[in-house]
Amino acid sequence: MNKFKLLLLASLLFNTAWASDELSMLVDNCTGCHGKEGNSLGPAIPIIASMNPNTFVKAMQEFKNGERPATVMKYLAKAYTNAEFKQMADYFANQKFIPNEQIVELDRVARGKVVYGKYCQMCHLKNVYTGKGSTIIEGQWMDYLRLNLSDFYTGIRDMPRPIQLQVQMLVKAEGEDSIEDIIHYLGSVYNQ
Amino acid sequence: MSNFNRRHFIKVAASVTAVGIAGCTTLPKLKAEKRVVVIGGGAGGATAAKYIRKNDPTIEVTLIEAHKYHYTCFMSNEVIGGERSIQSIKFSYDKLAGYGINIVHDLAIEIEPISKKVTTRNGDVFYYDRLVVAPGIDFKWNEVEGYDPQIASIKIPHAWKAGSQTILLRKQLEAMQDGGTVIISVPRRPFRCHPGPYERASLIAHYLKTHKPASKVLILEPSKTFAQQKLFVQAWKRLYGFGTKNSLIDWLPAAEGGKVSELDAKNMIIHSTSGEQHKADVINLIPPQQAGNIAVVSDLVNGSGWCPVHHQTFESMRYKDIHVIGDASIAKPMPKSGYSANSQAKVCAIAIVRALQGKEMLTPNFLNACYAVLGKDYAISVAAVYKLENNKITFKGAGGLSPMDASEEVRRRELLYAHSWYNNITQDIFE
Numbered sequence: 001m002n003k004f005k006l007l008l009l010a011s012l013l014f015n016t017a018w019a020s021d022e023l024s025m026l027v028d029n030c031t032g033c034h035g036k037e038g039n040s041l042g043p044a045i046p047i048i049a050s051m052n053p054n055t056f057v058k059a060m061q062e063f064k065n066g067e068r069p070a071t072v073m074k075y076l077a078k079a080y081t082n083a084e085f086k087q088m089a090d091y092f093a094n095q096k097f098i099p100n101e102q103i104v105e106l107d108r109v110a111r112g113k114v115v116y117g118k119y120c121q122m123c124h125l126k127n128v129y130t131g132k133g134s135t136i137i138e139g140q141w142m143d144y145l146r147l148n149l150s151d152f153y154t155g156i157r158d159m160p161r162p163i164q165l166q167v168q169m170l171v172k173a174e175g176e177d178s179i180e181d182i183i184h185y186l187g188s189v190y191n192q
Numbered sequence: 193m194s195n196f197n198r199r200h201f202i203k204v205a206a207s208v209t210a211v212g213i214a215g216c217t218t219l220p221k222l223k224a225e226k227r228v229v230v231i232g233g234g235a236g237g238a239t240a241a242k243y244i245r246k247n248d249p250t251i252e253v254t255l256i257e258a259h260k261y262h263y264t265c266f267m268s269n270e271v272i273g274g275e276r277s278i279q280s281i282k283f284s285y286d287k288l289a290g291y292g293i294n295i296v297h298d299l300a301i302e303i304e305p306i307s308k309k310v311t312t313r314n315g316d317v318f319y320y321d322r323l324v325v326a327p328g329i330d331f332k333w334n335e336v337e338g339y340d341p342q343i344a345s346i347k348i349p350h351a352w353k354a355g356s357q358t359i360l361l362r363k364q365l366e367a368m369q370d371g372g373t374v375i376i377s378v379p380r381r382p383f384r385c386h387p388g389p390y391e392r393a394s395l396i397a398h399y400l401k402t403h404k405p406a407s408k409v410l411i412l413e414p415s416k417t418f419a420q421q422k423l424f425v426q427a428w429k430r431l432y433g434f435g436t437k438n439s440l441i442d443w444l445p446a447a448e449g450g451k452v453s454e455l456d457a458k459n460m461i462i463h464s465t466s467g468e469q470h471k472a473d474v475i476n477l478i479p480p481q482q483a484g485n486i487a488v489v490s491d492l493v494n495g496s497g498w499c500p501v502h503h504q505t506f507e508s509m510r511y512k513d514i515h516v517i518g519d520a521s522i523a524k525p526m527p528k529s530g531y532s533a534n535s536q537a538k539v540c541a542i543a544i545v546r547a548l549q550g551k552e553m554l555t556p557n558f559l560n561a562c563y564a565v566l567g568k569d570y571a572i573s574v575a576a577v578y579k580l581e582n583n584k585i586t587f588k589g590a591g592g593l594s595p596m597d598a599s600e601e602v603r604r605r606e607l608l609y610a611h612s613w614y615n616n617i618t619q620d621i622f623e
Contacts, residue, residue, distance in 0.1 A: 029558075
């Protein structure tokens with residue numbers, strides 16, 4: 001085989017393994033802050049690898065419209081179209097979610113695991129998204145979860161109706177502190 | 193092979209073996225057809241080297257960087273303020289080597305754009321098909337009388353390149369008696385990181401507030417205004433009593449003696465162009481800047497001292513097949529920031545890979561996201577996406593600053609995001 005054919009073969013091989021230049025041009029802007037393939041090193045910027053693509057697009061639209069509280073995302077989302085949101089969403093949905101070890105309190109983890117199983121897990125299935133708007137939160141960064149749950153709870157961010165109902169039930173039955181227990185449980189999941 | 197010298201060939205052979213061991217690729221064992229040389233291993237150069245290999249592993253990439261370790265300028269003000277260790281902003285090139293990049297610790301001293309080769313201080317020669325020049329900044333030493341590299345290295349740090357200069361300034365602050373004055377002298381624009389001097393003033397004030405509360409920071413400003421001034425002033429009022437007689441920060445614009453003409457290092461006095469004298473215990477004199485030296489001596493700069501480039505590809509307007517990225521390039525309206533350099537490097541990597549593959553360049557877009565840490569639980573940000581319009585980088589409204597009058601909680605969150613941002617951007621550059 002001559003050199004040219006070998007090179008062509010190599011480039012064909014690599015084109016399938018790597019994102020196209022067009023896609024790179026789009027998603028490489030995200031990974032500077034959100035980590036390699038969307039696996040943020042945290043602790044406050046979330047992992048977006050394996051994120052449900054519908055949730056991703058919805059989040060970007062809400063940032064763009066100013067419906068979701070944000071610092072920089074409300075500006076950056078304005079640069080992109082819905083079609084571009086969809087391309088980004090599909091790319092990150094296909095990346096492996098890689099959680100990190102975090103500092104947790106073990107008694108909270110134990111309580112949180114029970115409560116999470118009872119109120120949250122049916123939608124936030126481990127390592128799989130339901131296609132209806134839920135996404136992986138087991139192994140997500142605790143600071144990020146804390147900020148977002150706090151926004152939901154204080155009403156700064158509108159809670160989607162199903163989450164609102166679950167959280168109301170949860171707090172009524174288990175107390176407000178159980179939210180922190182859940183965060184510790186979610187932060188404890190890193191050996192997948 | 194005739195255009196390889198022997199030492200270079202050995203290094204390339206070694207890098208090919210490293211790829212094989214790491215098992216990254218099952219690339220057929222070919223002599224590299226296309227060669228890219230990258231000068232400078234900072235935010236721009238390191239990212240470019242990595243992304244060229246990532247986007248096309250058949251291209252041989254050599255990164256020439258004089259230093260074994262890189263200290264990031266971003267977050268170095270936290271080191272100066274005593275909030276983080278120097279170790280935490282130090283990065284090696286080991287992980288980049290894992291991408292099959294041939295890393296050469298040497299200083300590039302000459303570029304020959306006709307024969308397309310780079311010569312280093314050790315006398316090695318590297319031929320390229322495309323060259324990336326990412327040398328950052330160098331200083332215009334002759335603009336402040338009495339200031340030179342020697343004085344900077346022992347007594348009057350600029351600390352505008354991180355590393356030993358950062359440590360020197362930190363040590364001087366630690367040694368200063370309470371009641372002392374720290375001068376930060378701001379250079380004329382453009383310079384690396386326009387909000388940087390004011391972030392530094394904030395974090396020094398933060399240190400003084402708890403450790404030496406009778407001391408103060410005096411900022412000497414060669415202009416009338418500065419970047420993100422309203423946000424900084426609001427933070428200084430909230431945190432450091434700015435505007436009161438006990439303020440930990442004073443700011444003198446040009447009209448009030450802020451424009452520096454001369455340094456008297458022996459007596460620790462700065463003279464202004466309007467005749468004022470400012471005495472201090474610690475002086476951080478940041479000199480005016482231009483593109484890094486290799487860009488200047490290689491005729492890549494125009495009369496401004498910075499490098500004009502085509503914004504679609506970051507190829508030099510002066511020499512073909514040479515790309516200049518980062519602080520050294522003229523990329524307005526993008527700021528001279530590490531994040532801009534990283535974003536430009538990714539675009540430049542795509543441009544080079546496509547050119548070497550014989551493909552047309554795409555329409556690029558760029559992103560910048562910067563944080564400034566101003567004190568305990570307090571940071572602000574600026575972020576924007578830039579598009580290409582009429583072959584010029586253009587800001588189309590997708591971007592902005594932290595809002596004025598934001599709550600404590602918003603400022604606290606920006607600090608959390610700043611630290612996460614740092615973890616991710618440094619991984620993107622060096623791993």
